[in-house]
Amino acid sequence: MKVDSARFLADLHGLRQFGASGVGKGVVRPAFSEPDVAARRWLMDRMQAAGLSVHVDPVGSVWGLAEGPSLLLGSHSDSQPEGGWLDGALGVIAALEIARAAQEAGGPAVSVVSFQDEEGRFGVTTGSAIWGGVLPLETADALTDRDGVRFADARAAMADMAGEFVDPGRFTGFIEMHIEQGPWLDQAGETIGVVTDIVGIRDMRITLEGEQNHAGTTPMHLRRDAVQGMVEFATRLNAALAGVVTPETVWTIGHVNVHPNASSIVPGKVTFSMQWRDAETARLQEMEDIIRSLAEEVAGARGLDLSFGPMLGLEPVAMDDRLRGALAESAERQAAGRWREMPSGALHDATNVARHMPVAMLFVPSINGISHAFAEDTAEADLVTGLEVLAGAVARLTN
Ligand code: GLV
Ligand code: MN
Numbered sequence: 335m336k337v338d339s340a341r342f343l344a345d346l347h348g349l350r351q352f353g354a355s356g357v358g359k360g361v362v363r364p365a366f367s368e369p370d371v372a373a374r375r376w377l378m379d380r381m382q383a384a385g386l387s388v389h390v391d392p393v394g395s396v397w398g399l400a401e402g403p404s405l406l407l408g409s410h411s412d413s414q415p416e417g418g419w420l421d422g423a424l425g426v427i428a429a430l431e432i433a434r435a436a437q438e439a440g441g442p443a444v445s446v447v448s449f450q451d452e453e454g455r456f457g458v459t460t461g462s463a464i465w466g467g468v469l470p471l472e473t474a475d476a477l478t479d480r481d482g483v484r485f486a487d488a489r490a491a492m493a494d495m496a497g498e499f500v501d502p503g504r505f506t507g508f509i510e511m512h513i514e515q516g517p518w519l520d521q522a523g524e525t526i527g528v529v530t531d532i533v534g535i536r537d538m539r540i541t542l543e544g545e546q547n548h549a550g551t552t553p554m555h556l557r558r559d560a561v562q563g564m565v566e567f568a569t570r571l572n573a574a575l576a577g578v579v580t581p582e583t584v585w586t587i588g589h590v591n592v593h594p595n596a597s598s599i600v601p602g603k604v605t606f607s608m609q610w611r612d613a614e615t616a617r618l619q620e621m622e623d624i625i626r627s628l629a630e631e632v633a634g635a636r637g638l639d640l641s642f643g644p645m646l647g648l649e650p651v652a653m654d655d656r657l658r659g660a661l662a663e664s665a666e667r668q669a670a671g672r673w674r675e676m677p678s679g680a681l682h683d684a685t686n687v688a689r690h691m692p693v694a695m696l697f698v699p700s701i702n703g704i705s706h707a708f709a710e711d712t713a714e715a716d717l718v719t720g721l722e723v724l725a726g727a728v729a730r731l732t733n
């Protein structure tokens with residue numbers, strides 16, 4: 335099997351055209367948006383041309399299947415609302431190139447997947463979470479995006495292409511190549527990260543409701559201002575968590591929806607996202623307890639009604655020793671002295687796929703550690719080395 339790096343790079347840039355933001359190499363291609371569905375159709379054509387049998391599952395994940403038992407490679411091709419061109423796309427296109435090269439060489443059997451909604455327009459790694467049995471389809475269908483669109487309605491955009499869920503039993507393992515999305519490889523001048531573990535996550539929406547009123551006539555002591563409640567919660571949060579977190583623990587309020595969001599109205603309602611991540615399930619739970627009780631305390635003191643949305647979460651996952659070993663051997667061969675083993679602070683579809691089969695991951699550097707932003711990029715030489723390391727590991731595992 336011989337991969338073609340020029341063809342790989344051309345396809346990577348081909349995928350970038352769908353939802354190109356016009357700012358740097360950035361993309362706007364959230365799950366089920368028009369550019370996402372168009373990109374998935376393009377990908378299906380590329381898979382078919384590579385000799386794979388194309389399949390779409392009921393939640394919009396796109397599969398290129400090799401005959402018989404196969405090794406599965408891939409990632410996701412949806413993006414964040416403001417995303418980079420490589421997050422997910424790299425793993426999908428590297429998978430496509432290796433599967434294509436394998437078809438040309440008459441083996442090994444390599445299949446490709448682009449999971450849907452990894453970036454969590456509706457949930458957390460939605461497509462693979464459903465396939466992995468982590469998230470029941472009926473529960474997912476009731477989830478809404480930040481504008482209130484239901485997952486059930488969004489996935490109808492691809493219903494004309496959809497067949498059954500793919501049987502996980504046809505795959506012998508899964509490897510996901512990805513950009514690091516953090517600073518460590520770039521700062522060290524290294525080229526490859528072989529992932530040891532993926533952190534766990536909790537994510538929910540918190541709503542505070544007070545009383546909407548006139549911003550000029552309502553005295554301060556009579557207000558039940560939802561935004562003031564949220565700001566107090568956010569201000570006290572770091573100190574409240576300080577006793578349980580480690581330097582690696584992270585937490586984020588990344589989305590805020592204020593109602594009615596007008597300068598001259600005391601805000602009656604605010605809904606905000608609350609997400610936290612850590613390598614230990616027990617710590618995730620302790621953080622949840624603190625978050626809930628702080629929200630209750632703030633809401634109680636300010637006369638606000640408090641409600642919590644559905645709790646979404648994934649547990650921390652260790653990579654499979656055998657697959658990880660193949661990646662490490664391949665990295666040592668292609669990039670001796672320029673690779674390391676490292677945990678993943680970002681989430682990945684591999685977490686859910688691990689429910690069905692052994693999984694592993696490899697990283698290439700992110701320039702300046704930037705991702706989930708239009709400025710995300712990776713040196714071309716690193717992209718190609720990553721492809722070669724992955725191809726070398728596939729060869730080792732299928733010999
Ligand atoms: C996935 O993109 C994540 O948020 O880690
Ligand atoms: Mn990703």
Ligand code: MN
Pocket residue numbers: 414421453706
């Ligand atoms: Mn991402």
